[in-house]
Structure formats: structure tokens, C-alpha cells
Amino acid sequence: MVEGGAVTNKIQRTTRASDVLIMVFIGLTVLLSILPFLNIIAVSLSSKEAIISDKVTIFPRGFNMESYKLVFEDARMLKSMGITIVLTLVYTILSMVMSICAAYPLTKESLKGRSFFSMLIIFTMFFSGGMIPEYLLVKELGMLDSLTSLIVPGMISAFNLIILRTFFSSIPPSLEESAYLDGSSHIGTLLRIVLPLSLPVLATLSLFYAVSRWNTYMDALFYITNSDLYPIQLKLYQVVMNSMVTDLTAQEGAIQTEVVAEGIKAASIMFATVPILIVYPWLQRYFVSGTMVGAVKE
């Protein structure tokens, strides 16, 4: 990308000006992305008085940890977090195993019915029975009010499966063939050759599965009524949204009590977000490369 000698000074100058322009624009966008987080952190760490007088922007006023103390004293909140952590781990492992089991055979041309199975899976991306039949099925299977309803029905994402299949089929067949000649079985080849070569995409898809399980609340809202089994998002929904609904219709006089809740809401939001914020930067480099692999085919 080195500018050639033929390029005049004038062009170089305008290039530099547009570089600055682009950096400023991207910089502002980045700032917009992160400001809401800074605000919520500031509110969660501010004193009630500061929140009432509306002085909190992106820096905490009257710094204190009172809101966090209240969140951590709420046994249900901790329990919900525990449930979500376990749920996410179990779901991610099962989802990955199932996706691998499905994706690998579908790359084998010798497999009879390969395109039929592929069609069977891809069709589900475009058409579904809908919310109610899915609910009735979960009910029929006796999974209402149990954590299996949050693991099994959404176990495989057809989209992730396609990404994985694309990656598997990009592995040079000669590697696998030599394994077969050495007497390796399909499963042996998958475990010893294909999977070790697929670590970036495996990491990426694990992250996708984990994040979607962590963040989804819809199925819990439908299937879980027992508050002892609430995952963190549903618990948050109660804390954040229920108060929001009353807030929006509330009269001015109610402000005092609302503001107390404001700090707790902010702290609860941070409580549920921090685990993602901690894990995210480490996994980021994987999902960029992994997604690109999946994207190339599209």
C-alpha cells in the first residue's frame, strides 16, 4: 500500500485529510457504542443523592458500592447466575458435540442420502412450525419447568452447523485419506485429524452457542414458571423491565423510590454483563477468523 513516486503531493495531502476524517468518524461510532455502558457503570456506582439530582453521566458521583451490595445480598440473583452458568456450560458442550456429529458425515461424498440430510436440515432455517406447536411439544415431553427445556429444544443451530460443515470440507482430503490407509475409522479420523485442525472454528461456534444461551430469555419466559429455576436474564427481566413499566406510567411523586431502584437496576445489569465482558476480549480473535471461514462460502 506504499504510495508510488508518481503520486503528487496534492493527492497525498487529501489522502491524509480523509484518513483523519475516517478516524474521527470511527472514533465517534466507537464512543457511541461504549457510552451506554459507561453511563450504567457510573449509575451503579453512584450515591442515591447524585442519581436523584440527575448528575450522573459517565463518571460516578458520590462513589459507593451500595447497589452492588444489595445485588449480592439477593440470594435469588446469585442463584439465577449459578443456573445460567451451568446451563451455558452444559448447553455449549452438548451443542458442539451434536453439531460436530452432524457436520462431519455431511462432508463425506460416499455417504448415501447426504444431500437429503442436508436439505432436511437447511429447510428448518426457512420454515418452522411456530411458537405454539413448539411450546406444546415441550409440554408433551414433560419438559416444562425443567432446565432440559432450555437445553434440548434449541440444541443445534442449523446456521452454525453449515459453518462447521463448510470448514470441515475445506480440510484437504489427502490428510484424511492417509489416516484411512493407516486403518483409522471415521470416528478416529474425526477425533485425531479433523478436530485438531478445526480449533479456531470450534472456538468460534462454542462462543456463538454460549453467548446465545447466556442471552436468550424467550424460552425461559415460555417454559419456566418456577422462580427457583429462573436463569439470570429472566431474573433481570423482572428487576429491569417490571420496574420500567411502572416507571413509565408513574407520577412524579414516585421518583424517590424509583431512583433507589435505579442504582440496583444498573448494578444488576452490570452483574449479568461482566462475565461476558471478561470472556469476550480473549475469544474475540477466534471468532473473527472463524466467522470469516464460514463467510467465504456465502
Add this chain to the structure above:
Amino acid sequence: MDRSFAHSKTQVLPQSVKRKRQAKGFWKDYQLYLLLLLPIAYFIIFKYVPMYGAAIAFQDYSIFKGVGGSEWIGLDNFKELFAMSQFYTVVRNTLLLNLLDLIVSFPAPIILALLLHELRTLWFKKVAQTILYLPHFISWIIIGGLVYQIFSNNGGLVNNMITALGFESVPFLTEKNHWLLVYLGTGIWQSAGWGTIIYLAALTGINKELYEASEVDGAGRWRKMWNITLPGIRPTIVVMLIMALGKIMTIGFERPFVMGNALVMDYAEVISTFVYKVGLQSAQFSLATAMGLFQALVGLVFVVGSNAIAKKMGEQGLW
């Protein structure tokens, strides 16, 4: 190779060895089917059984009699549905929200990706990408909380600033047109950064020599972007557009559910939230399923249709 070996030895091979070899050949693929067994069972049980279950849209479904035993009533549920005034509101809202979302949210990642691609300060690019991807990893519940925190009438950050400047506070969340703006803006905020990934991937695939050649011809940065970069990622843009058009009927549940409130239901009630209320909250299973089926069928038409149009225009399409 295997065959020539078998051919030369056929006569002398004992039955047992022969059978063993056949079994071994079968065993190889048998493992593949074994691997497929559970996933295919999953798709049949959790995807295709509900499709069969959607038959209750044509029944007077009774939870005790099940899909097999309930009475068939033809299109009565659909008639009832089409007679509801709310039906047209939720269909309109679904199309309205998705269409506006498409118009404002679709170009955002393309523009952002083009600009990110131009950045030469690598550390800045990396930091920017990391932060821009982040909102995609945040749940709608949390986003709903953030939106409320920032836009609410009493104590929201933006209204605090507006009132501090001496203006009247703006009812961002309680007046439907303002709410619409917040809804759309939130969509961009959540998805634009993440959407750049796929375009950035496509951008790396453009032949560098094209740029060098155009530089020799005296093309500036904007010229190159217009004549090389954009055409280079056109197939990706088309595929993404088809996918977006295909989803125009299938609005997600979580975003409108969290962002909607009683005061803006005129706009916020969409098919998915309506199905939830009619089906799961009022237990009118057949009626809600009819609604869902209507949505799925129209959605399917959109996917197939936009794919056909794209192909007619000489693009690759989805299949």
C-alpha cells in the same frame, strides 16, 4: 486397489474372512450414520414434529385430545384471524418495523466496513472492531435496560442533557413516533458493528492488483472505493439482502417484547408478541398457531421470491 486384491484371491478366501471384509466396508459408513443419528433425530423431533403440530391451526385444538384427536374445522381459525382488526395492525407493524429496520440498518455495516477497511493505524482498527462488536453480545433485556436508562423521561441521560440546556424533555419511550426512532437506532447500535465482520471478510478477498492498476490510472481513494471495492463485495451484499428480505415477516420476539410498552403498542405489537399473548397467555392455541403458520408461509414466499429475483439479476443467490 482393494478390488484387484480381492479378485486375485477370491477363490481361496474363506467365507468368514469375506464376510469380515464386507462388514468392515459397511462399518466404515455405519459410523457416519451413527454420528448422524442423534442430530437427525433432533431435527425430526424438535423441528419437524412442530411442523406437523402446526396442523392444529386447522383444528379446534383440545389439549386433552391432542393433535390426533382434536376436531378438524378447516379454515375457521384463519377466518377468525382475518376478521380481527388487531391482525392487520400486527402484520402492518411487523412489516413496518422490519422494512424501516432494513432501510436504516442494512447499509450501516457496509459503510462501517468500508471505513474500517481504509484505516491504516492497525491498533486503532483492532480496538475499534473489538468495541463495535460488543453490543451484539449483550442480551435484549440488558439493552432494554440501557435504553431505558438513557432515554427515559425522568432521569434518563439524554433528557437530563436536554433539560439542562433549557429545552423540554422528549417522550422518547412513551410517544410512538419517538419510540420508533429509538427502536430503529437501538437496532443499528446492536448490529452494525457485528455486521461488518462478513463484509470485512469479503473485502479481504478483493484482488489487490486492481487497486494498483487504478492508482496508476490516477484514481483517488473515493474513486477506488466506488469502482473497485463496492463491486467487489456486491455478491456478499446481495446474499445479505436476500437473507434480510427473507426475514421480513419473521421478526424476532425478544427485541419488540423488551422495548415495547403499553403506551406504544400501536407500533410495538408485532406477530411474535401477538402470538405469545394470544397463544401462551390466553391459551387460544389454534388461533395463535394459525397466525404463526400464516407468518411462516409468507416468510417462505419472501425467501424463495427474493432468491429468484436475485438469480434473475445475475447474482448467485442462496441456492
